[in-house]
Amino acid sequence: MSDAETLGALDESIGYVLKQAAFALRGAMEAELRSLDLTVTQYASLELLSRSPGLSNAQLARGAFVTRQSMDAVLRGLLSRKLVTRSPTSPYGRALPIELTTVGQALLRQASAAVLAVERRMLARINKESQQRLLDDLTACATAFT
Amino acid sequence: MSDAETLGALDESIGYVLKQAAFALRGAMEAELRSLDLTVTQYASLELLSRSPGLSNAQLARGAFVTRQSMDAVLRGLLSRKLVTRSPTSPYGRALPIELTTVGQALLRQASAAVLAVERRMLARINKESQQRLLDDLTACATAFT
């Protein structure tokens, strides 16, 4: 018996299908990013920094859905590879603005292209209007617990 | 500046929104299941067993998106709490059929109700037709990489 047949009607649960989709996407992203020596969290951090230069460690952590401590470890890796820089002084509070280096920007361009291709492959199953609806409805769901 | 304002246009990425929704849902589920002393993976295993009694460790692992080894550890916990039983003999190959105990079924009933309430809270933001569409489109996306 195939696995799909063993799942009962669990594929009618929004939670299960959401997990399934997120799991599949993450796997595909990991496979693509491996050749660039980037984890998904590292990629997400670079993407966040590209769109919002100067984010702090804590802001990046929230944006990537990890703890401050985990993001600090991620940033050490990115800093040692000189993909990002961290301001030694804080313009406000204790926050130290982080920015992409030229090398980081170049690597991100490659990573973004790869990830975009993966996302397009996933969305290829549904038509254009459905894609926008999916995005809107997921956004609504995501903010249900805030 | 709020976090939402620091995200750039990342909320237009299907991958980001998918992660955001899955992260929010998992957090809400964890909060609900904690009072029943169940992790999300434990709950998922019980749910799978309820719908398909007699699943093997490997089948459960695939259904819960973890490795065989991880599921083995999860099952040890469930076995020690007598929520599930494992057949000592295999009807085919090496697979050992696992089933819910009466206690496991009772606990699952509570857990299912709690999780269903969480899912409904998440879906409350969108209308009925959108809910079915969301389920269908997510299912389509989930199978894009298989």
Place this chain on the structure above:
DNA sequence: CGAATGTCAGATAAACTGATATGT
């Protein structure tokens, strides 16, 4: 043989808790 399974051991990742210091 190949493929799937169960299971053991070690390694890794990510999170947590708790603490300390600094800045608004």
Place this chain on the structure above:
DNA sequence: CACATATCAGTTTATCTGACATTC
């Protein structure tokens, strides 16, 4: 003062990788 931040240390939890034996 409360609050957010950065950062350090130690611990726990969950997961993974690798290996091996078993069974069809």
